[in-house]
Amino acid sequence: EAGVTQFPSHSVIEKGQTVTLRCDPISGHDNLYWYRRVMGKEIKFLLHFVKESKQDESGMPNNRFLAERTGGTYSTLKVQPAELEDSGVYFCASSQEGDRKNEKLFFGSGTQLSVL
Amino acid sequence: RKEVEQDPGPFNVPEGATVAFNCTYSNSASQSFFWYRQDCRKEPKLLMSVYSSGNEDGRFTAQLNRASQYISLLIRDSKLSDSATYLCVVNRPMDSSYKLIFGSGTRLLVRP
Numbered sequence: 299e300a301g302v303t304q305f306p307s308h309s310v311i312e313k314g315q316t317v318t319l320r321c322d323p324i325s326g327h328d329n330l331y332w333y334r335r336v337m338g339k340e341i342k343f344l345l346h347f348v349k350e351s352k353q354d355e356s357g358m359p360n361n362r363f364l365a366e367r368t369g370g371t372y373s374t375l376k377v378q379p380a381e382l383e384d385s386g387v388y389f390c391a392s393s394q395e396g397d398r399k400n401e402k403l404f405f406g407s408g409t410q411l412s413v414l
Numbered sequence: 415r416k417e418v419e420q421d422p423g424p425f426n427v428p429e430g431a432t433v434a435f436n437c438t439y440s441n442s443a444s445q446s447f448f449w450y451r452q453d454c455r456k457e458p459k460l461l462m463s464v465y466s467s468g469n470e471d472g473r474f475t476a477q478l479n480r481a482s483q484y485i486s487l488l489i490r491d492s493k494l495s496d497s498a499t500y501l502c503v504v505n506r507p508m509d510s511s512y513k514l515i516f517g518s519g520t521r522l523l524v525r526p
Contacts, residue, residue, distance in 0.1 A: 333516075339518065340516045340517060340518040340519070341458070341501070342516070343513060343514065354508070389457060389458070399445050399505060400446050401512065402448075402460050402463075403460070405457035405458050405459065406457055407457045408457055
């Protein structure tokens with residue numbers, strides 16, 4: 299069974315450009331999360347989808363970030379326009395619908411975003 | 415102050431050594447606890463959940479002290495393949511749901 303896949307694995311863009319990251323969760327997983335790790339810091343929550351609905355987007359840094367999950371399958375995270383501080387590793391994770399208290403996440407290998 | 419605090423390390427130990435990592439969390443409402451492992455340039459992977467009574471999985475033992483808000487991970491008979499960053503993760507109530515909060519990780523280097 300395929301795990302969580304993310305594309306691209308690396309992206310180097312200039313400040314002001316637009317980048318779109320894609321995540322394909324494990325098939326059948328209703329919960330999909332985006333996280334970000336900035337150099338030297340801890341992994342931080344960005345947002346959570348349940349199927350196609352945004353359950354919690356309290357971690358989104360600002361309105362330059364837009365996440366979608368049309369049809370409740372794959373998700374995209376668009377950054378427009380990108381700023382230098384957006385550089386980091388963007389992880390996607392998924393889990394089955396169920397006990398959120400003891401939830402176990404499966405992570406993708408991440409997208410390393412570098413904004414120059 | 416971070417909600418989940420870990421010693422960043424690195425812990426540099428010889429093969430066969432026993433090593434322990436500690437983690438503290440500040441939110442007493444935290445409900446469940448985990449250790450994730452992250453290899454260099456890879457994704458985090460769940461290593462084990464941490465239960466109040468303590469739990470063991472092979473060479474790995476996890477302990478939780480709710481009163482002190484302290485979590486530990488003990489690795490016995492370290493292997494070269496144990497070299498990685500170990501992330502302490504807590505799940506706490508947030509609005510009507512839960513949210514995972516990650517520590518910055520403790521780096522372990524096991525040398526031959």
